[in-house]
Amino acid sequence: MFCVFFLPDYKSLFIHLFHVALTAVSISVLKIKTMLGLIVTSLVLVAVVILYNALKSMRKCDLLSLGSKIMHKTNTTRLITLFPKSTKCRGVKASNGHTLFVGNPMFVSTLEEVLKLKARDDDVFIATYPKAGTTWMQQLVWLICNDADIETSRKTSIPERSPFLEAVDAPPVLRGIQSVENWPINKQRIIKTHYPFDLLPEEVRTNRKGKIIYVARNPKDLCVSYYFFHKMGNKIFENPGTWSEFLSKFSSGNIEAGSWFDHNLKYWKEFQKDKERIYFVTYESLKKDLKSEVKAISKFLDKELTNQQVQDIIQECSFDTMSKNINPALAKVGRRLGMNFSQFKFMRKGQVGDWKNYFTLNQNIVFDHLYEEKMEGTGLDFLFELE
Incomplete structure (x- = not known):
């Protein structure tokens, strides 16, 4: 009788262990996603800083030329925003x-x-x-x-x-x-x-x-x-x-x-x-x-x-x-x-x-x-x- 009473419930134990494992995996996936998000955000910020510094170091005339090339590539029909209307001379x-x-x-x-x-x-x-x-x-x-x-x-x-x-x-x-x-x-x-x-x-x-x-x-x-x-x-x-x-x-x-x-x-x-x-x-x-x-x-x-x-x-x-x-x-x-x-x-x-x-x-x-x-x-x- 005593031996039977103390036999473990394998089914419940398995379910419990599965939940524990699933929770652990979920936490790990979340951590991985969080880490990947931080990495991507950092890379974007670095790219933005690099781009900003590159643009900042460019001559004004080269910035205008770059803008015109982008507008041409994107099939913008006019360059009005690039070459704004003249101010008073x-x-x-x-x-x-x-x-x-x-x-x-x-x-x-x-x-x-x-x-x-x-x-x-x-x-x-x-x-x-x-x-x-x-x-x-x-x-x-x-x-x-x-x-x-x-x-x-x-x-x-x-x-x-x-x-x-x-x-x-x-x-x-x-x-x-x-x-x-x-x-x-x-x-x-x-x-x-x-x-x-x-x-x-x-x-x-x-x-x-x-x-x-x-x-x-x-x-x-x-x-x-x-x-x-x-x-x-x-x-x-x-x-x-x-x-x-x-x-x-x-x-x-x-x-x-x-x-x-x-x-x-x-x-x-x-x-x-x-x-x-x-x-x-x-x-x-x-x-x-x-x-x-x-x-x-x-x-x-x-x-x-x-x-x-x-x-x-x-x-x-x-x-x-x-x-x-x-x-x-x-x-x-x-x-x-x-x-x-x-x-x-x-x-x-x-x-x-x-x-x-x-x-x-x-x-x-x-x-x-x-x-x-x-x-x-x-x-x-x-x-x-x-x-």
Whole structure:
């Protein structure tokens, strides 16, 4: 009897032991999950810190470029948030003491990087005040330097072949300071810039590296073209207001790129001192006799072209051909920046004398007075219409 009474209940014991084991396992799993959670959280925090430090150490212009690449990869249709609408134009002083009159934040981000850019002996800088014929000259110079290679020029857009010095790289086609810095050493750089002479790279100004081609355009036609460009790009430029308001800003220099007079006259002055390295040409002389200018620019760049190559370049750089081939390519850049290509074209008319359709009699009298005052004694004058 006693032996039977003390026999253990194996079933109950088994169940008890199972519960104990299950509890232990549950506690272990919970601990493992907790540990894994802590590890993952720690790794995320470390990654965040590393990313933060990496971003913090990046140049502002590189951050803008990175943002544009991310937006391109994620198929964001516009870069408006990346290149915010310009604030009111203001003077931004560079480290060399000279001032850039600008409203668009992108051009502020590249200012110091441009000053310290390493220049190359074969660099060609195409410098202009905006809407003076920049794109036209980019195409001309690229074709001259590349033996009138029309086929290649039609396969790749101008921004891809001739980077914009003070812009940032923004896919799919805009090439800026990053592309200039990383341009293949065995390929010549043909660089576009709207910067005033005093804000060109230090090595270009003081070490006399590279060559500069400056295109100047009569201020009346340029002002009209610049007005419509602001209307087309009102998502990234300061609102131009009415024509009268814009003309007033332009006349005072209170506008993106600053004073037309200061910009042109400084390059004109430097041209007088260094004609071997600086070529100064007007938009009007290009329109009047493109063949002579193609030959003169070729000579300036030490390029020998055949008569056929000269003729091919003239044909390819006619306004009709440029407008047909260039406008669609540049629209890819513009649309991603929020520019309005539904109502306006990048290459609008290309005429000399179109200003007469916009200037009132009084506006013309006032501007002529300003022009005479600013240009007196400089030796520089412009054609305001062609015969």
